[in-house]
Amino acid sequence: MKEIASIAALANRFSALPGVGRKTALRYAYAVIDMTEDEVEAFCAALRDVKSSVRLCSVCGNFTDREVCELCASRKPEKICVVAYPKDVAAIEKTGAFDGVYHVLHGTLSPMDNRTPDDLNIRSLIGRLSGASEVIVATNPDVEGEATAVYLARLIKPLGVKVTRIAQGISMGSELEYADAVTISQALGRRTAI
């Protein structure tokens, strides 16, 4: 049996989400049939709203729905925690172990994927260093994350700002996004100079 065209089309859209295969996508599409029309409209509105309201904070590069994000607006920019992606900010904030500000690179250095420093949100980080006493590099403890940390240390230390790295309490090769709160807290607490 051919799938009904509209169901197949919707399943294709769901397949674009991270980790969603064809079977799961079809399951989601079937679930939409059972929604009320109001629910589908609300779903559409939520999709559009995210796309239209979410932008990057002009200071740190994290997702926000205003010009400057809540964290940049309310915290002292003394310690700057550098992460690869917005989801990493969420992971660290959940621990409550850090009260400084963040800087989101939107990626890591990767010669393999042709990602150079120019592709990352690094320039604006340099512009934020005047009032900062410490930059904590909290990229994932994998090859690309380490390379990015080393690059940032070489770039920033000559400017007289201390650069630290979260401790390798997070096991090598795993991803920050999935680490538990205690592990992230310890990694922040035992950060070491690069």
Add this chain to the structure above:
Amino acid sequence: MKEIASIAALANRFSALPGVGRKTALRYAYAVIDMTEDEVEAFCAALRDVKSSVRLCSVCGNFTDREVCELCASRKPEKICVVAYPKDVAAIEKTGAFDGVYHVLHGTLSPMDNRTPDDLNIRSLIGRLSGASEVIVATNPDVEGEATAVYLARLIKPLGVKVTRIAQGISMGSELEYADAVTISQALGRRTAI
């Protein structure tokens, strides 16, 4: 950190999909930010299209985008395979082991959940029996599926139509939707009289 309101709202919508928890829903919502505006519009259109175009076949109750579904329109209604949900039709069709028509109950009998025969698409099944020689009950081999099969057998056999049950080649307690094609084929091939 509070999630941005629009992201939290979209994550809530994604949570309504089957098997999607809060963490996965947030991951999906973040992925939407990375979509282009055109992709988001296409996503919305696909959602609406499913809701507006998909309805129930007036003969068998399966999902379709026309008055009578493709299968009912093209196949002889000699053998009628009764399933609980539209996804079960898709699972059986994928095996290619059945060339008759289907009847979708949209549920199973369940005294626990207060689902009686009146809540299922059973009345129209009785109306289809005049040209039929056999009704194959392919509900899941669990308590509710078995109860539904027994009920249908008692209802239909007095009308002079043979009622069979797919073989218990599918392990007890598992779900038809996830069975592999070989298992489903065998269960169809070894169907037994109730």
